[in-house]
Every structure is written in C-alpha cells, then in structure tokens.
Amino acid sequence: MTHTKHNVWIRFLIGNRPLRTLVRAMILAGVCFWVFRFSIIPVYVRGDSMLPTYHDGQFGFANSLAFRNQDPGFGEVVVIELSGRRKMYLKRIVGLPGDTVEFRDGNLFVNNDFIPETYVILPTDWTVPPETLGQQEFYVVGDNRSMPWHAQTMGIVDRERIVGRIMF
C-alpha cells in the first residue's frame, strides 16, 4: 500500500516519461529566468514613503523594458537600482532633465510653475530648496510627504539607475 502510494507520487511529480518532464521543466525554468531577469521585476514594497499609493507589504511588478527606447516621464512611478535588483527604491518622478524643481509649503513647483499632485493625500508642509537637473538627471520623491523631507530618501537620480516602470 505504502509502496503504491509512493509510486503514485513519483508518477505525479515526474510523469511517465522523466526525460520529457526534465526537458519541460528546463524550458519552463528558462522562460521564467528570461522573463524575471530581463522583462519583469517583482516588487515587494517595504516602508511608508509611497503612501497612500503603495503601502508596506504590497506586492506588484515593474516592467524593466519600459525605458529601453524611451525616457521616463513626469509622474511615473519607477524603480531605482542601488547595487542590483534585489533591493531597489520605489519613487515617483516629479522632475525631468533640465527642470528646476522645488517645494514651497508642501506644493510642487517645476520651473516656477505650480504642479498639482492628486496622488499626494497626506498633509505636507515641505519646503525644499530649488534644484536644477542635468541632462541625464531626474527628480524623484515618494508620495508620502507627511514625513519630514530630510527623513525621506528623495532628490536627484541618474537616468541609468532608473530600471523600470511600475505596472501594478
């Protein structure tokens, strides 16, 4: 009886043709490797800097091909590489190359124009000095402005470190 059960499990796991199962498993592993290495980045959010848009513990995916042929756009939520892709920052772009970005009393100004931000819900009174971006620089910040600005990792990032756009 035990022997029969054992055989059923073996058959269930590797099928009647082990070699064919192995080939299928390797193809599947190859496809998964390609998708998750070069195309989609799984994102597990830690921390509160993107509240209320993304909360601690939320899971999602980022498209790492999104910026292969185009630059990141204003308002996009992007993932930013540190030393690799296991730990990354999740931030929103509020300044494009050449822009001058600043915050006055919680309001965003780009090139001295007030920019309404519907995604910022929590109260904020940030006043951050203006910063003019270089040709390969973007200004990124989290949606949670209720924390002091110097307590949040925000500011200028090089284009090459922006490696994907959040999908959902």
Added chain:
Amino acid sequence: MKRIILAVALGLLVGVWVWNRYGGDRDARRIHGRFDELVSIVEKTEPTNQLRILSLAQQVPEFFSPDATITLAPMYSGNLTRREVTSYLARAHQALDRLTIRISDRRLDIDRDNDTALLRFTAHGSLEIGSNRDSQLHAFELRWIKTDGDWYIQRATTIQTIRRPGAED
C-alpha cells in the same frame, strides 16, 4: 535508468549553483568571509554590556588597512579612519537596542594584477532604540587590498544613489 539520468541532471544543476555561489576562488571566498564577519560585528542582535561592546569594536580595525578611509555620507559627514570607526561603532552600539543588517546584490571584481578588489552591495539596516524603529537602504563600495597574504578594506564609500537636494555630488 531514466530516473538516474534525471537525478544526475538535477545534481549537476545544484552543483553548478553551489560552485558558482561558494566555490572556485580562494580570494573571493576569503573576501566574502571577512565581509560577513565584519557585518556580524557591526550588527547588534542582543543586549550587550560595555565590555562586550568594546571588545567587539576593537576587532573592527583588523578588517581595514592602516591607511583606510571610510566615508559614510549621508549618515556621517567627512572621512573616518579605522580608529574613528571603532569608536563610532562603540557609541552606536551603546545607543542602540538592536541593529540588524541585510546584505544583497553583492558584486565582487578582483584585479589580480594589482591585488585589489571592489565589492559593491546593498545594505538594508534596521535599528531600534526603545520603541522607535528606523530602517535605511544604502549602496556601498568597498575597495580591498591584499597585503601579506590577506585582504583588508582600504576604502569604504556610500554610493549616493539618490542625491539629496542641496548636497554636493
């Protein structure tokens, strides 16, 4: 027979992964080993007395070359010597109840001609003081130099992935 082939193939896959991760290069193993040891000293996972803190902190200079420079911006402005790092760590351990560090995305490049190596990684540090908790994510770069057959950190730098407004490049 087919099961044996399957087992051998899986064994080979596991073997390649283990070799890739842990084996092959004595220098790489030594650097990774010393780095792990340093991280375990920097961490504080349980309450410790003053003597223990000083004893642990005294081990830190052994990981650095005598001319080492350590730059921990934006956490600490200016450069630190290996002696200053020791007292900095001792003070931090006295103040903190808990400090844990998770290391990811290690990349090690060894230059065998010059006996130097560059280790880049991301560190996620979580600290507790009483009921207050904080966590920080930073990328680091450690330049190692081989002296008298062993590896020492010659330069430690924080890579400022996102530069704060008003901060210098």
